Amino acid sequence: MISDTQARQHGDSNSGPRHKIPIGISSCLLGERVRFDGGHKRNSYILDTLGQYFAYRAYCPEMAIGLGVPRETIRLVDVDGAIRVRGSKNESLDVSEQLEQAAHSQAHWHREICGYIVKKDSPSCGMERVKVYTAGHVERRGSGAYTRVLMDNFPDLPVEEEGRLGDAALRENFVQRVFIFRRWREMLGAEFGWRELTEFHARHKYILYSHDQELTRELGRELADAHKQPLLDYAPKYLSSLMKILKITATRKNHVNTLQHIRGYLKTELDGEDKRELSESIENYRLGLLPLIVPITLLRHHFRRNPDPYIEQSWYLRPHPDELMLLNTL
Numbered sequence: 001m002i003s004d005t006q007a008r009q010h011g012d013s014n015s016g017p018r019h020k021i022p023i024g025i026s027s028c029l030l031g032e033r034v035r036f037d038g039g040h041k042r043n044s045y046i047l048d049t050l051g052q053y054f055a056y057r058a059y060c061p062e063m064a065i066g067l068g069v070p071r072e073t074i075r076l077v078d079v080d081g082a083i084r085v086r087g088s089k090n091e092s093l094d095v096s097e098q099l100e101q102a103a104h105s106q107a108h109w110h111r112e113i114c115g116y117i118v119k120k121d122s123p124s125c126g127m128e129r130v131k132v133y134t135a136g137h138v139e140r141r142g143s144g145a146y147t148r149v150l151m152d153n154f155p156d157l158p159v160e161e162e163g164r165l166g167d168a169a170l171r172e173n174f175v176q177r178v179f180i181f182r183r184w185r186e187m188l189g190a191e192f193g194w195r196e197l198t199e200f201h202a203r204h205k206y207i208l209y210s211h212d213q214e215l216t217r218e219l220g221r222e223l224a225d226a227h228k229q230p231l232l233d234y235a236p237k238y239l240s241s242l243m244k245i246l247k248i249t250a251t252r253k254n255h256v257n258t259l260q261h262i263r264g265y266l267k268t269e270l271d272g273e274d275k276r277e278l279s280e281s282i283e284n285y286r287l288g289l290l291p292l293i294v295p296i297t298l299l300r301h302h303f304r305r306n307p308d309p310y311i312e313q314s315w316y317l318r319p320h321p322d323e324l325m326l327l328n329t330l
């Protein structure tokens with residue numbers, strides 16, 4: 001749960017569970033019995049933990065195209081370079097176009113969501129490394145037919161597989177992108193001008209730094225020059241660059257650089273002992289002896305006592321709710 005105080009500190013009154021973030025999801029992950037054999041793949045982390053912040057919209061493309069339960073399994077097949085979705089036993093069953101059409105037909109709610117969690121390995125829902133069968137061998141190089149169209153239609157939308165959410169860095173990356181995407185949406189829905197966009201960038205700059213410093217600097221220069229073009233032409237380009245940077249996994253080295261940058265704002269405020277303690281916690285994080293939450297908590301503590309208007313606005317020290325404990329495992 002997020003306290004109202006925390007929400008106010010962020011200038012974001014919608015952070016709490018009462019204002020859940022809309023997220024698309026493969027129905028079987030919520031426990032719906034829609035798999036080919038009448039089973040499900042309920043995922044308790046997605047449902048119980050992320051579900052405190054995410055409002056799920058479930059969709060099963062195979063049910064939607066009328067395959068029913070139980071049904072014959074389908075798979076991706078390479079037919080002369082074209083990937084088709086066919087029955088595993090009955091090759092005359094080909095549902096490629098229906099699954100693609102299912103994704104197009106759901107675009108009206110896809111454009112309203114802030115992320116999508118899909119079932120790995122599925123020829124319909126899988127995001128990547130789905131098995132593709134060719135004469136004589138199998139390669140993990142496909143995407144599910146429904147999810148491929150979803151990602152083509154909305155390339156900036158955060159999409160992740162439930163299997164990859166088991167990895168601490170990928171999990172944090174996805175949740176971070178979702179929260180940023182939601183903030184982007186909120187900004188567009190409110191008064192939106194160059195001032196708001198510049199402020200949005202400034203508030204996310206240190207998060208971006210932790211992913212890629214050079215690309216962040218490039219985006220900053222691009223934004224400074226962008227005023228020559230209409231805002232509504234530039235905004236989608238900005239979003240694409242932003243989401244590309246955020247997709248790059250943040251590294252320990254980049255986090256250390258970012259923490260050191262932020263520490264610089266306390267140069268004159270801290271006494272020798274506080275400085276030593278802070279440097280030690282950053283160094284121990286660098287060595288992998290402490291998780292990221294430790295230097296972050298120490299920085300928050302010092303900025304509470306020595307407020308700085310720029311850092312107070314930055315999302316880096318509070319990228320998502322503490323209760324998700326995503327920084328405790330980085």
Ligand code: SF4
Nearest residue numbers: 026027028060119125
């Ligand atoms: S993976 Fe997708 S198509 Fe398969 S059961 Fe789950 S929601 Fe339906």
